[in-house]
Amino acid sequence: EAQVTQNPRYLITVTGKKLTVTCSQNMNHEYMSWYRQDPGLGLRQIYYSMNVEVTDKGDVPEGYKVSRKEKRNFPLILESPSPNQTSLYFCASTQTSGVTDTQYFGPGTRLTVL
Amino acid sequence: GQSLEQPSEVTAVEGAIVQINCTYQTSGFYGLSWYQQHDGGAPTFLSYNALDGLEETGRFSSFLSRSDSYGYLLLQELQMKDSASYFCVRTGGFKTIFGAGTRLFVKA
Numbered sequence: 001e002a003q004v005t006q007n008p009r010y011l012i013t014v015t016g017k018k019l020t021v022t023c024s025q026n027m028n029h030e031y032m033s034w035y036r037q038d039p040g041l042g043l044r045q046i047y048y049s050m051n052v053e054v055t056d057k058g059d060v061p062e063g064y065k066v067s068r069k070e071k072r073n074f075p076l077i078l079e080s081p082s083p084n085q086t087s088l089y090f091c092a093s094t095q096t097s098g099v100t101d102t103q104y105f106g107p108g109t110r111l112t113v114l
Numbered sequence: 115g116q117s118l119e120q121p122s123e124v125t126a127v128e129g130a131i132v133q134i135n136c137t138y139q140t141s142g143f144y145g146l147s148w149y150q151q152h153d154g155g156a157p158t159f160l161s162y163n164a165l166d167g168l169e170e171t172g173r174f175s176s177f178l179s180r181s182d183s184y185g186y187l188l189l190q191e192l193q194m195k196d197s198a199s200y201f202c203v204r205t206g207g208f209k210t211i212f213g214a215g216t217r218l219f220v221k222a
Contacts, residue, residue, distance in 0.1 A: 042212040101205045105156035
């Protein structure tokens, strides 16, 4: 089954404790992206990756890091989480075709930073 | 700017037709997508317009006018299960910008 998986689904942590949210896709997509979703703001892009070893900042990259060492994996790293990073996080992947631009989203990770 | 504007809420009755509008202000615009998100779920793709005109997919249609920087999502024969949030999404190159979303309430 074609899918995007994220782990963990729920995480409660404390300020300053480094954490990683994993994202993996099995569709051989080149493009992957991380978003955060906050009430009333829709989804905001944090980072995206066009292919292995190629990443770039989205609209809200401060406080986050990413890496893309393999095509299928795109982890999101919070080196020193702060309470304003409490949010719902989504990973997505797409194989842009020039005709459609379908992004496939993971189930989401709800992060609470105390 | 790269913002998108869409209404925050729309209410309609079962069986009706509803239109959710989206205006965008952006440079480097490539296309407009629409996504649906139910409470507690992930966004799922509905439709995409790169060219002006209407795209139809079952009960859902999407329209784009590049000259007016305007698009809409049309939902026909509304069902209770269509109660969800709907996002217009601007795509251009590799950056993706989501609108804040329109919450659709379908009443019996």
